[in-house]
Amino acid sequence: MSTTQKVLDGIADLKDWHEAFYQDLHQNPELSFQETRTAGLIADRLRALGYEVHEGIGPTGLVGILRNGDGTTVLARADMDALPVEELTDLPYRSKHTTSDATGAQVHVMHACGHDMHVTCLLATAELLANNKDAWSGTFIPLFQPAEEVGTGAKSMIDGGLADIIPTPDVALGQHLVPLPYDVVASRPGPAMSAADSIRVTLHGRGTHGSMPHGGIDPITLGGAIVQRLNGIVSRELRPGTFAVVTVGSFQAGSKSNIIPADAVLLLNIRAYSERVRAKLKESIERIIIAECEASDTPQPPDFEYYDQFPLTDNTEAVYDHVSAAFAEHFGDKSTLMTPSTGSEDFSDIPVALGAPFLFWNFGGTDPDVYATAAAAGRLAQDIPSNHSGYFAPVMGPAIDNGTKAMVVAVMSYLGN
């Protein structure tokens, strides 16, 4: 029996606290950079397991360090934050929480992206390694990151001095729960998740009475022309087949039917699979908007503010080769090639800053029969709630087992004796 299998055999004994811990996190979700309760629970658990614990990094992130003789140093990361989404499931442990967001607005909050599952699976891995120190050697660093959903949590831990707190990892690992069947893991070498930017564009017109449009410069007409033209970037300016997304997610202006407002604000979101395409999208967006403002003779040029920026997740080939071989051994044909995601992640900011190679993969949490039925009907998008939906509801026990198994297999592929 491999030492990995010996460690995995311990999962069943942990089932009760796994599920209790997960339900507690699910019922008490915290928004980005507010994860203090979550971080406290994790720190207590890690300390009880014998980990050296460093809290308050970035400022709500934390790491544990377990040194177990000579060998490789492996960092494994889970994100901790929830989303301003109202939970619409009928689960007995659904979130009924509301909270204040960063602007002070009162919002519903829900673990609609499964980060409570990521935390549970990584803590379970930390416990299994602590309970089986004869099965491995090296150093294990479970890292719990704040604020993935706003794209700055990983960077904030780097800025908070992470490199001076932990030994430099030889490899970094991370995973995400997705609506795949709960016995499936999916990974791929190279680019796996897109780079992303949000852009707040403020258009400056000149306000006037709605009955006298000739006296003003209408930012709504201007914004309408801009939205039309932005939709031509992907279809007209990029080589067909090049992956890119340009979305106008919000267009706000005005307050009354008979007033032409002075300003309008557009919120844009872009996705790309290379820095070259990413730069091209930004250049095209700014060129079109500046030119349309000039065409409308606006009194001042538009303002561009970039925020919620995510790096390209570009998995290291050698790490993929190493971990996917271990996945194949333990998951058989349920270890699959991940479809490149149009979603984005800030995980890679940590290994890139630390100079470590890395792999980020997906694991499933959906009932395989439900999944197969929806897939056969061509109704996956309609019948399986996705991440960020108020109906997102992984099947708790099997999903925890799947994510824990994937993380243990990946970590043990480097540390196992």
Ligand SMILES: [Zn+2]
């Ligand atoms: Zn998310």
Ligand SMILES: [Zn+2]
């Ligand atoms: Zn997520």
